[in-house]
Amino acid sequence: MRKRKTRGRRSITYQNKDVVSKIFGENLMNKLLAVYGVNLPKIKAVMPTNLPAIEANELRIDNLFRLEDDSLALIDYESRYKAENKIKYLNYVVRTVKKEHLYRNTDQVLRVIIIYTGDVTREETKAELDVGCLQFNVEEIFLSELDAIAIEQNLTKKINAGEELSDEEQMEFIILPLVYRTKEEKQTCIWRCFELGKKIPCQELQVFLLSGLLVFTDKVIKREESEKIRRWIMMTKVGRLFEEEKIAYGEKLVAEALEQQKRKEKQSLMEIAKKMMKRGMSTAEIQGCITNLTYEEIERLKA
Incomplete structure (x- = not known):
């Protein structure tokens, strides 16, 4: 057929x-x-x-x-x-x-x-x-x-x-x-x-x-x-507002998750930097290895 x-x-x-x-x-x-x-x-x-x-x-x-x-x-x-x-x-x-x-x-x-x-x-x-x-x-x-x-x-x-x-x-x-x-x-x-x-x-x-x-x-x-x-x-006005709020809430959750991931990565880098300090490496040497940490951050970590 x-x-x-x-x-x-x-x-x-x-x-x-x-x-x-x-x-x-x-x-x-x-x-x-x-x-x-x-x-x-x-x-x-x-x-x-x-x-x-x-x-x-x-x-x-x-x-x-x-x-x-x-x-x-x-x-x-x-x-x-x-x-x-x-x-x-x-x-x-x-x-x-x-x-x-x-x-x-x-x-x-x-x-x-x-x-x-x-x-x-x-x-x-x-x-x-x-x-x-x-x-x-x-x-x-x-x-x-x-x-x-x-x-x-x-x-x-x-x-x-x-x-x-x-x-x-x-x-x-x-x-x-x-x-x-x-x-x-x-x-x-x-x-x-x-x-x-x-x-x-x-x-x-x-x-x-x-x-x-x-x-x-x-x-x-x-x-x-x-x-x-x-x-x-x-979509009704209420429905449209709900849809927009839902999108905004989703974007907020994604932003918070990314921020949390950044904090975890930063904390991990800090731990690595501490180990390097114990081995006697200078601030400049540590920054050369861990580029995601600034000179000031490493100095504060030392203090």
Whole structure:
């Protein structure tokens, strides 16, 4: 019997991702999406991203938002451009129209926004699909046009100084790894963001930023890193303090053990030095043999 191959692309199982997405979504209300370079009203509600259909398969989009003007914004993230992806986006649109019964309300606006990571430039893509009976347009956002280094320097400076982040800076934190071009740069930036996020004193903001970081970088983050960040998010404040105290206590025990070992070694060297003195050896001669003892220590031992 052949074993079914598991697909290892996703770093977080959908059950875990749903939990993290829920944490992220609950804190996303009233945020602006201006950091993307698109002028949209504030987010009013985060909507379910699974789009069931009569067919056997189920589509899952990256984000679906209801905005303050009651329009819908369907946002997807891509690390490369494929013309055939527009068929995927059309499927998203059709199923969203069916699920939300938009065909009953001709005034309802649905916007499709594709955010390209730092891998893609404006010259590589085409926003329109025109097949005669159908004209389909997506709004394209290019993170490659943002200055990743300047954003990271500003965030690092403000967080280290304990300054409050604006709504736009919070969204910059979440998408920062995707602004970098190569996979390696993205992955190292994810870890830097995680270490930086842990310094934020407000637990609610910390959880929002780190859960957003997980959700947005799901396609590029390493499995082991995603699990570490997820465990940090899931830990209660008490649990986290206990974990930190446990680590500190362990480090203290190791330090005490090393100190005790040093004292034992020093005592052993002292005994050897005493025997050398009984044989009439000078302080200089003893120090030449036992370099771990200073001249002053040997003189005090003689006294």
